[in-house]
Amino acid sequence: MITDQYSARAKKVQRSELAALFKLTENPELISFSGGFPDPDWYLDEVKAVTEKIINERKGIALSYGPTPGVTDLREYLAERLGRQGIKTRGADILITSGSLQGLDIVCRMFLDPGDRVIVEAPTYLGAISTLENFEAELVQVPIDDQGMRTELLAETLESMKKEGRMPKLIYTIPNFQNPSGCTMSLARRHYLIKIAAQYGVLVVEDNAYGELRFTGEQLPLLKALDEDGMVIHLGTFSKVFSPGLRLGWFAASSVLVEKAILFKQGCDQCSNTLGQLIALEYGRQGLIDKQIEVSTKALIVKKEATLAALEKYFPAGSTWTLPEGGFYTWATVAGHTDTVKALNIAVEKYKVAYVAGPSFYTDHVSGANKLRLCFSQPKVDQIAVGIKRLAQVLQE
Numbered sequence: 001m002i003t004d005q006y007s008a009r010a011k012k013v014q015r016s017e018l019a020a021l022f023k024l025t026e027n028p029e030l031i032s033f034s035g036g037f038p039d040p041d042w043y044l045d046e047v048k049a050v051t052e053k054i055i056n057e058r059k060g061i062a063l064s065y066g067p068t069p070g071v072t073d074l075r076e077y078l079a080e081r082l083g084r085q086g087i088k089t090r091g092a093d094i095l096i097t098s099g100s101l102q103g104l105d106i107v108c109r110m111f112l113d114p115g116d117r118v119i120v121e122a123p124t125y126l127g128a129i130s131t132l133e134n135f136e137a138e139l140v141q142v143p144i145d146d147q148g149m150r151t152e153l154l155a156e157t158l159e160s161m162k163k164e165g166r167m168p169k170l171i172y173t174i175p176n177f178q179n180p181s182g183c184t185m186s187l188a189r190r191h192y193l194i195k196i197a198a199q200y201g202v203l204v205v206e207d208n209a210y211g212e213l214r215f216t217g218e219q220l221p222l223l224k225a226l227d228e229d230g231m232v233i234h235l236g237t238f239s240k241v242f243s244p245g246l247r248l249g250w251f252a253a254s255s256v257l258v259e260k261a262i263l264f265k266q267g268c269d270q271c272s273n274t275l276g277q278l279i280a281l282e283y284g285r286q287g288l289i290d291k292q293i294e295v296s297t298k299a300l301i302v303k304k305e306a307t308l309a310a311l312e313k314y315f316p317a318g319s320t321w322t323l324p325e326g327g328f329y330t331w332a333t334v335a336g337h338t339d340t341v342k343a344l345n346i347a348v349e350k351y352k353v354a355y356v357a358g359p360s361f362y363t364d365h366v367s368g369a370n371k372l373r374l375c376f377s378q379p380k381v382d383q384i385a386v387g388i389k390r391l392a393q394v395l396q397e
Ligand SMILES: Cc1ncc(COP(=O)(O)O)c(C=O)c1O
Pocket: 036, 098, 099, 100, 101, 102, 125, 127, 174, 179, 207, 209, 236, 237, 238, 239, 244, 247, 248, 249
């Protein structure tokens, strides 16, 4: 059989439960707390005029290949935008990627040989797990709590790996409104993480997909903003603040790393969507990204409040959940002996409500069976209580 000829890597890759679930979620009756999608209502109407302007004025450039590192003006725009967030960088030190997940894919190509160790949070973003698994990394999870990654445990892990003589190549972290937990890394832990990463010489990959969607509290410095030794690669994306359909993100790091990354980008897809880059640039320059962030954040606050209130009202007594200060998610721990993986089929098929089961966010794919991620960005406000009530019925069944 031709499938016998799969690479060793392909033989290891498992069927994605999530892909199967996404198919079921196409049912319009279903209330979905699953995919981390922006609500389509947040896309501003101005995008029509922006797109028309680009086609009218720059059709030849917009529909053609662009430079591999990205449209120069967009890189400059991002440097200025990141500057406002405390990251001192230049357009030349930013690579435009086809979504931030491609940024991670490129990091893996640059640093990982099969079997290399990577530290990730427990739980962590399932897309990152799957990218890292594609590169046959040995994933080591460090638990989080409501202050983000438990950096004292990270220090212990690094020390024991050092003694063993097998250091990790990367530490992957989502410091702001983490996926799936919604938790944010405290300032003290940010400083400590940067300190020990430099001390042990391990590169940090900071994934900041949600950082600009803050509901309350002070903006904390990004890890890249605290990085004086060039030990942080910062990954960002337009997916949550503008449009995931554009497939545009960025990779900001020291010049030497960006130069190497460009070589891999060339072999991946030559360049990212040129029309999309010009749209993102114009949308950004007209202040529309900031306006959309304002619209999204306002709506997210209402949806978050509705979700937490419904959890309080309907979820089994003794269950707990996180209180996100921003982003799309809350992470619930269900009281009793619930198996959220088994419950998911019943939830989707019988009760028409979807979520993502806990084990999807653990590298062993079995931990967290009593946990689930609720994404509150997509359901309409008036569907939230209905959806959570249905979910509580599933869990009691
Ligand atoms: C933490 C995190 N990183 C990256 C991504 C992927 O973003 P992109 O669409 O830019 O590939 C997501 C999407 O859900 C995410 O939650």
